[in-house]
Amino acid sequence: MMRRILITAGLFCNSLCAGRFVSEVAFTGSTHSIHGFSSKGDVTLAVRSFQVDVQYPDGERERGDVFVIYDPESGHYAYLFAEVRAAVPGSFLTQLESGNFGIYAGEDKLVEFVVQSDLDIQEGAARAANLDGACAAAVEEMESRVLKKTDRLHNDVIVTPLYQAVGGEFACPQHGEGDYSPMCSFHAKKISSITRQGENWRLVIENRWDQELVLDSKFALVSTRRIATPAQ
Amino acid sequence: MAFGRNHCFTAAIPFTSDTALTASKTQFFNPETVTWDVSQNGAVCGSGCASAGTSTNPIYVTLAPNVMPAGAQPLMLTYVSLAVVSGGATSATAAISTTWQQFSTGSGPANVKTWDGRSMFYYAPRVGFESCATSSEPLVEGNGVITGNTVSGQCGAFEWLLESVLAANGIYSNYIDVAATDGSLMVTDTWTLSGTPTFPSQAPWEYKLLLNVGDYMVPLPSAFGDLGYATGIAGQGNAQPSEKVFNSHYIVQIPSASGNQYYDPSYGVTYPSAAGFELQSVQGYAKSIGDPAGQYHFRKAISPPLAPNITFTVNTSFSM
Numbered sequence: 001m002m003r004r005i006l007i008t009a010g011l012f013c014n015s016l017c018a019g020r021f022v023s024e025v026a027f028t029g030s031t032h033s034i035h036g037f038s039s040k041g042d043v044t045l046a047v048r049s050f051q052v053d054v055q056y057p058d059g060e061r062e063r064g065d066v067f068v069i070y071d072p073e074s075g076h077y078a079y080l081f082a083e084v085r086a087a088v089p090g091s092f093l094t095q096l097e098s099g100n101f102g103i104y105a106g107e108d109k110l111v112e113f114v115v116q117s118d119l120d121i122q123e124g125a126a127r128a129a130n131l132d133g134a135c136a137a138a139v140e141e142m143e144s145r146v147l148k149k150t151d152r153l154h155n156d157v158i159v160t161p162l163y164q165a166v167g168g169e170f171a172c173p174q175h176g177e178g179d180y181s182p183m184c185s186f187h188a189k190k191i192s193s194i195t196r197q198g199e200n201w202r203l204v205i206e207n208r209w210d211q212e213l214v215l216d217s218k219f220a221l222v223s224t225r226r227i228a229t230p231a232q
Numbered sequence: 233m234a235f236g237r238n239h240c241f242t243a244a245i246p247f248t249s250d251t252a253l254t255a256s257k258t259q260f261f262n263p264e265t266v267t268w269d270v271s272q273n274g275a276v277c278g279s280g281c282a283s284a285g286t287s288t289n290p291i292y293v294t295l296a297p298n299v300m301p302a303g304a305q306p307l308m309l310t311y312v313s314l315a316v317v318s319g320g321a322t323s324a325t326a327a328i329s330t331t332w333q334q335f336s337t338g339s340g341p342a343n344v345k346t347w348d349g350r351s352m353f354y355y356a357p358r359v360g361f362e363s364c365a366t367s368s369e370p371l372v373e374g375n376g377v378i379t380g381n382t383v384s385g386q387c388g389a390f391e392w393l394l395e396s397v398l399a400a401n402g403i404y405s406n407y408i409d410v411a412a413t414d415g416s417l418m419v420t421d422t423w424t425l426s427g428t429p430t431f432p433s434q435a436p437w438e439y440k441l442l443l444n445v446g447d448y449m450v451p452l453p454s455a456f457g458d459l460g461y462a463t464g465i466a467g468q469g470n471a472q473p474s475e476k477v478f479n480s481h482y483i484v485q486i487p488s489a490s491g492n493q494y495y496d497p498s499y500g501v502t503y504p505s506a507a508g509f510e511l512q513s514v515q516g517y518a519k520s521i522g523d524p525a526g527q528y529h530f531r532k533a534i535s536p537p538l539a540p541n542i543t544f545t546v547n548t549s550f551s552m
Binding site for chain 2: 172
């Protein structure tokens with residue numbers, strides 16, 4: 001799903017990304033491309049990942065992975081932040097590559113969908129002239145959030161409950177079935193379609209079968225139904 | 233019996249004890265001795281028979297005919313052993329009690345053993361999900377699930393073990409699928425919680441929990457975010473089960489039992505209800521809220537009488 005198109009050992013936006021509380025870590029950047037959906041069909045979006053050191057006002061420090069997703073067509077960008085963990089390197093990259101993640105490049109914003117026990121949705125309506133500008137703007141926004149919020153840096157997420165509406169068997173075989181795994185949690189193997197239907201959203205998520213999700217304009221679940229079993 | 237040099241065969245010979253068994257009573261004859269005589273002319277032995285020695289075998293007498301469905305067969309010796317124990321039960325209630333004492337001290341696991349005294353472990357130290365038996369047959373046989381000297385099983389294996397044991401005594405039970413109602417992960421006791429959660433504005437999901445990607449707790453992560461690892465509830469054969477975070481759990485309901493009907497053979501405890509399960513065993517729940525892989529938001533369990541986040545579902549396909 002995700003293709004690395006360039007790995008650059010250097011600073012991407014050195015002059016803009018070194019703030020008082022958030023500063024880019026040298027030699028951690030790389031640029032990738034990612035598949036997205038749009039009203040015109042499939043699109044390719046740019047992703048830049050790099051690490052930042054965060055100094056919180058209370059003195060705590062944290063190193064994080066930042067993923068800036070940029071739509072060159074509209075200029076919209078969105079970013080993801082995750083604490084760096086040695087045990088889980090590039091943890092958002094893992095997620096982006098899992099197929100559990102889908103992104104829609106709309107005319108008014110980028111919208112990211114992640115299928116967990118809930119459907120996690122993040123929006124990015126801000127614009128930048130290019131990927132460097134998006135990177136710098138993301139760091140500026142993080143800087144501002146470190147000052148304003150009591151929480152550690154975290155992504156703002158709209159949460160739409162999904163598990164009860166769809167049912168756990170969508171993702172996980174039951175105990176006793178041949179491919180049962182106790183580590184299976186609710187997820188999609190792939191978000192195969194994201195489209196707009198008027199004000200509504202229509203997603204098709206794929207795992208043990210294909211499931212349609214229809215969301216309203218505020219991402220509340222309107223309906224869901226099983227539509228097919230994926231071809232073997 | 234020998235017929236010519238180097239030619240032997242085995243015969244199945246029905247015989248009747250000269251002492252009738254008491255109806256509806258578990259008994260254990262250990263050993264039952266049979267004295268063998270061979271008649272040389274086909275007549276009933278009275279005199280003139282050749283002595284063929286004695287044989288001794290344990291004889292288990294169950295309370296009632298086995299009700300284990302064909303799909304759950306074979307009936308393993310450990311099932312019968314745990315059904316009968318030393319015998320003496322003359323009712324289903326007594327038989328359930330005798331069996332349950334092999335699984336539970338009344339407040340925790342009794343470290344249940346196979347017919348020949350081998351221990352069975354609920355997630356032995358450093359043994360993760362994929363190294364544990366998922367059903368009772370390999371658990372009691374120890375096939376392919378031995379790590380070091382231990383045989384480990386998941387909750388589903390211990391669930392089927394208890395159901396199979398009850399079925400051997402003719403007692404029906406239900407397979408109960410336990411899951412968080414909202415699909416989040418169940419985090420079992422015990423953990424310490426940071427006084428300064430990472431996400432206070434997202435209460436009650438305010439604590440950050442870090443786990444492995446894949447097997448949540450094996451190998452043991454070096455840090456758990458806002459939660460601290462602490463000694464928790466014991467499992468069969470193991471004071472500190474290696475796994476404490478679960479998508480699902482499996483327990484047994486015995487509809488004919490008085491008092492608590494929900495039996496948890498993995499931990500050796502009983503519950504009155506889903507709320508009771510949450511109160512006794514679940515410290516909280518974890519789910520991803522825009523988190524990267526391996527990171528979760530954790531919230532504490534809600535104590536009754538508030539609605540629990542646990543659902544018990546009877547799975548008729550696996551009930552015996």
